[in-house]
Amino acid sequence: MMPSAAVAARGRTGSRHARLMLLAVMVWVSTAAAPVGLCASAPTATERFHQANEAARTADYPKAIAAYRDLAASGEAGAALYWNWAQAAQARGLRGEAVWALLRARERDPGDVAVARALEGLREGLNLDPSELAPEPLAQWRRWARWSRVDLIAAGLLLVSVALHALRRFARRDGGRVASWMCFCLGAVLALLWVVGSRARQTAVIVQRGAALLEAASASAESIGTLREGEVVPVLAVSTGFLRIQDSAGARGWARTNDVAIVEDTL
Numbered sequence: 001m002m003p004s005a006a007v008a009a010r011g012r013t014g015s016r017h018a019r020l021m022l023l024a025v026m027v028w029v030s031t032a033a034a035p036v037g038l039c040a041s042a043p044t045a046t047e048r049f050h051q052a053n054e055a056a057r058t059a060d061y062p063k064a065i066a067a068y069r070d071l072a073a074s075g076e077a078g079a080a081l082y083w084n085w086a087q088a089a090q091a092r093g094l095r096g097e098a099v100w101a102l103l104r105a106r107e108r109d110p111g112d113v114a115v116a117r118a119l120e121g122l123r124e125g126l127n128l129d130p131s132e133l134a135p136e137p138l139a140q141w142r143r144w145a146r147w148s149r150v151d152l153i154a155a156g157l158l159l160v161s162v163a164l165h166a167l168r169r170f171a172r173r174d175g176g177r178v179a180s181w182m183c184f185c186l187g188a189v190l191a192l193l194w195v196v197g198s199r200a201r202q203t204a205v206i207v208q209r210g211a212a213l214l215e216a217a218s219a220s221a222e223s224i225g226t227l228r229e230g231e232v233v234p235v236l237a238v239s240t241g242f243l244r245i246q247d248s249a250g251a252r253g254w255a256r257t258n259d260v261a262i263v264e265d266t267l
Helices: 002-033 045-057 061-073 079-091 095-108 113-125 139-148 150-171 177-198
Strands: 203-206 212-214 223-226 232-239 242-246 252-256 260-262
Touching: 045 061, 045 079, 061 079, 079 095, 079 113, 095 113, 095 139, 095 203, 139 150, 139 177, 150 177, 232 252, 242 260
Parallel strands: none
Antiparallel strands: 203 232, 203 260, 212 223, 212 252, 232 242, 242 252
16 A cells, blocks of 8 residues: 555656646746837836937937827827927928927916017018917917916805805804905906806917818818918818818818817817
């Protein structure tokens, strides 16, 4: 009986060793098959931004612009990114795209004096009238309202007004009546201004030189005019591959989405 027990023990041991060896082989195969790129950590947004800036510094403007575009598409769209994008586009001769990038930077930081100066320089270089960069009167208020979060301020003032009214009613206090009504009136005015500003039409920039204004939203549509590079136009309607716009002369028509770029974040 003893030999058979020893043989059984050796069999169990051998089976256990075989399983361990099989597991080790599987781990090795899976590790060897993994892509080499997975072993290295992906570059952060900051590193990608620095790489784009380095490409621009070495005059590789197409690479820099492509990198800025990828960063913006991934959600990394601060004022600095669009400022550098504008510099690269202008250096490459894409002045319409530079105007668009500067307007995007201004959306994020309306008080940036350098952006305002750069826009003015581009406007003069493109021989555009100041009105051709600001076709929507309410857009400036909307920009400042979004940047300063007027909606939150208005909501806060209205809540304070309600709280003061409730305090006077339940605590039976005479004080605070003037303050509560002042908060209510100011909050209501700011809320109204926010609503009015939000009704401003979306705008877009003509980014291609010699872009055509089309009669219809079709690739075979007849051209009814030529749009000026760098001009900012209100967006009237959207169709697949086309935007219906109105130029500074009042002419309305359709432009290819490759020829124009939306300034605001959403339509």
